[in-house]
Amino acid sequence: MxxxxxxxxxxxxxxxxxxxxxxxxxxxxxxxxxxxxxxxxxxxxxxxxxxxxxxxxxxxxxxxxxxxxxxxxxxxxxxxxxxxxxxxxxxxxxxxxxxxxxxxxxxxxxxxxxxxxxxxxxxxxxxxxxxxxxxxxxxxxxxxxxxxxxxxxxxxxxxxxxxxxxxxxxxxxxxxxxxxxxxxxxxxxxxxxxxxxxxxxxxxxxxxxxHKKLESHILLIKMFPGLDKETMEYLLDYPNLKGLILETYGSGNVTNRKWFIEAITNIIEKGIPVVNITQCSGGSVAMGYYETSIQLRNIGVISGKDCTTEAALAKLMYLLGKNVEANSFKTNFETQLRGEML
Structure with missing residues (x-):
């Protein structure tokens, strides 16, 4: 029994x-x-x-x-x-x-x-x-x-x-x-x-x-109309920054102003992963679907797909804590690990 x-x-x-x-x-x-x-x-x-x-x-x-x-x-x-x-x-x-x-x-x-x-x-x-x-x-x-x-x-x-x-x-x-x-x-x-x-x-x-090591020196920035160059550069100037999550519009869209793309490019070139998630409650990031997200895809921004903000933050902390190599970080993040994304 x-x-x-x-x-x-x-x-x-x-x-x-x-x-x-x-x-x-x-x-x-x-x-x-x-x-x-x-x-x-x-x-x-x-x-x-x-x-x-x-x-x-x-x-x-x-x-x-x-x-x-x-x-x-x-x-x-x-x-x-x-x-x-x-x-x-x-x-x-x-x-x-x-x-x-x-x-x-x-x-x-x-x-x-x-x-x-x-x-x-x-x-x-x-x-x-x-x-x-x-x-x-x-x-x-x-x-x-x-x-x-x-x-x-x-x-x-x-x-x-x-x-x-x-x-x-x-x-x-x-x-x-x-x-x-x-x-x-x-x-x-x-x-x-x-x-x-x-x-x-x-x-x-x-x-x-x-796994008990988590990296919490990450930044979450929600896109909004009026976010300017000075504010963005000030935030991204944080010396201990290890990861960045962008909460973008719709299916992963951001302003395509030159200063914004350059700011994100500079972060990626430092070996800091940048993840794109939608600020919508439901749906998924589809970079390249609109012109305003093509450049993000081209510079190596990671797609958070249909991850929630909470799961994206947790996953980023977890992968950074594991010291995943920069050249394979994007692949690791975009791969489903615990059923968190499609």
Whole structure:
């Protein structure tokens, strides 16, 4: 007889882990060791649940790559003892963190499900309980003794998405996240509906490799009408710059003014990778489709294809941290590594 799956719940901070002090009305973090007292429904799940948390839970606005490494180490140290992981995280930067973890956890063959909530777990109308319960249920899903999900996912409001395909689109609604360029992996209704064709079918024999070096000296510049030469040159003069991401118009378009193209050319000639992603919520970069992107393609700008901003940033940090050679960097970035692009 198969034993129940073991699930590790990792609390990093965020609204989901807060309860209201009914005397003062203020929010405070609750002790996750007492989780079953707050959500007795978890006893009905067909799995064993253990909890761990950051020594000091943080607001996700304070999230940074050092914390990403901390989460990765928690998973690495517990990997052989658990069948799945659920990471509780503030929603504001959840897509950034979960995208980063998808690259940091190479050969992942177990579920790592990120979730959070818009309202605290102790609130009367909270979305926290459903998000947490279903995330744990998904992390425990197995078929023929193997986990159904073998990648980093993000679960919110009845849908499990590939984490590195998500972006937060709404600060007000329970349906806070979207994945406009890739379908949900699982939808929760009366039953869990699994989109098997959308899942990564990771090998279950390769050993997990955790990458802990990330390069954060990168710059993200969003194109806007009025961005001038002086501003651009000032930004690009940063001496420790290791990578640049341009959030461009539409399918990858920028101004074709001579000063702009020269500024980007100078960066590329220094061996600094420049990535082109669209600032549109959905769709893809297609450099050369319009005249205003032909020059970017010709000078060696990297196509971010249909990557989200969050995934592009994480991928750039990851590849720079691996010290990928400059002459092969473009090929590496434009190659799908974790299902983050088509």
């Amino acid at each position: 198969n034993s129940k799956p073991n699930i590790l719940l990792i609390y990093t901070g965020g609204t989901i882990g807060m309860i209201k002090d009914f005397e003062t009305g203020s929010l405070r973090n609750f002790n996750f060791d007492e989780l079953l007292n707050h959500i007795p429904e978890l006893n009905l799940l067909d799995c064993h649940i253990e909890t761990t948390s950051f020594e000091e839970p943080i607001d996700s606005s304070n999230m940074n790559p050092n914390y990403w490494v901390e989460i990765a180490i928690m998973i690495e140290e517990n990997y052989d003892n658990f069948d799945g992981f659920v990471v509780l995280h503030g929603s504001d930067t959840m897509s950034y963190t979960s995208s980063a973890l998808s690259f940091m956890l190479e050969n992942l063959n177990k579920p790592v499900i990120f979730t959070g909530s818009q309202l605290p777990i102790g609130d009367l109308r909270t979305d926290a309980k459903e998000n947490l319960i279903t995330s744990i249920q998904i992390a425990a899903l197995q078929e023929n003794g193997l986990p159904v999900v073998r990648e980093v996912g993000l679960y919110f409001e009845y849908k499990l998405y590939r984490a590195n395909r998500t972006t937060k689109i709404n600060a007000e609604h329970f349906e806070a996240f979207a994945s406009l360029n890739y379908p949900p992996l699982i939808e929760s209704g009366v039953h869990l509906t699994i989109n098997y064709a959308a899942l990564i079918r990771a090998s279950v024999v390769k050993k997990l490799k955790v």
